Amino acid sequence: MALPKKEQFSEWYSELMKEAELVDLRYGVKGFIVIRPWAMYILKKMYSYYEEILEQYNHMPVHFPVVIPERYLTKEKEHIKGFEGEVFWITRAGFNELEERLALRPTSETAMYPMYALWTSGRKDLPIKLYMSELVWRYETKATRPLIRGREFWWIEAHCAFATKEEAEAQVREDMLTAKKAIWETFGVPFLFFKRPEWDKFAGADYTFAADTLMPDGRVLQIATTHLLGQNFSRPFEFKFMDTDGKEKYAWQTSYGPGMNRILAAMISWFGDDKGLILPFHLAPVQVVIVPIFKDESKKKVLGYAKEVEGKLKALGYRVELDDAEDETPGFKFNKWELKGVPIRVEVGPKEAEAKALTVVRRDNREKQQLSLEEAAKIEEIAKLMFEEMRKKNEEKMRSSIVDAKNWDELKKGIEEGKIGG
């Protein structure tokens, strides 16, 4: 890795995808990529934090099938109009043509709501708050970018239903709140929610709020959306309930979709530097890497001590890698693990072994500090401080990128400077 992130962001991003072993683009089908273990681990961690937050707000997990029969998908007119150009269809199975085409879900409203209708008879059956952490498929015709725009992508979709419009609108606000807790507070990615104009709202929604973050080159990336669906879906899907006034009414619905692929891409882009990734401690597959440094005469002692350190750090619950490969020099290892974004490096050499000490190095600024082995638990404090400092920097950068344009010229100038409207 030798590319400058700021000046050549696109190349930096592409190279990092490969060099840090995040994804493999050689699968050979446009828009479909292999997500390698290092990235998949991070993605799964992000999912688990996000899911925990959703569950704190009374969502429950659910699974709906990957395939949506054509009769469901086409039921809501605006919705299918918006998606028909990007649906993958299954038309054959084995030796048979299917009687009814099956869509690979591009989003799951039309898969879920027929069931919601079956599950609901009275007001006591509402609200429904379900989410799923799964894949969707869209036939993108634009250029694809790893984790940013693919034909297959990972997201969470949360679908809620209520008896009243007020509750549904409150849900849209709650979605924006949980997005803030996860994406900003937990993952450190700054963003702003904007109400989308009519032409850019979700197909079938009354209105849409979408979260945009900024990439280092000034481009915006939409990383989450939440929609007030109103009764637009409940009507065609006959999703009704008996209200307390004895009248049958259609449910009020919302749908919410944080794009986990893109949030990961944004996190990588906000936190990385010219040497590679920088991972938040709580998301990193390896949180601490131990690099032993020795000469022939000190080898046995240093490696023995390095194992002791490894045991101590593992006992503290950290995800630890002892990199004791003997055919790589320490300098090589430093660069390798910096590229991969491991937040904390512990160097142990003859001096540390003698003093039962640790040299702890922060990934972001390479600041070193000495700890005694007994103080090893301070590593987590150092790592948390590092994350908070970086998050703060991100916040400042985001703030300085917001311009309040009062006229067309100011707007144009702001856009040219890579800023975002506020």
Place this chain on the structure above:
RNA sequence: GGGGCUGUGGUGUAGCCUGGUUAGCAUGCGGGCUUUGGGAGCCUGUGACCCCGGUUCAAAUCCGGGCAGCCCCA
């Protein structure tokens, strides 16, 4: 959606324009020696022209199509 570019061992590349040798180099990987406070070194082995078609005595090289990827602009 528009424009530009690329595809050669696992990776990065030379060769392509001007068709013809055993497809060169670096790195990685296996083995051996040696080496460790910021990408060490020597020896040895291994491994490649994206796919289909065309032109030609002859194609990595020229032409057409496909697939895949990169960059820029909307």
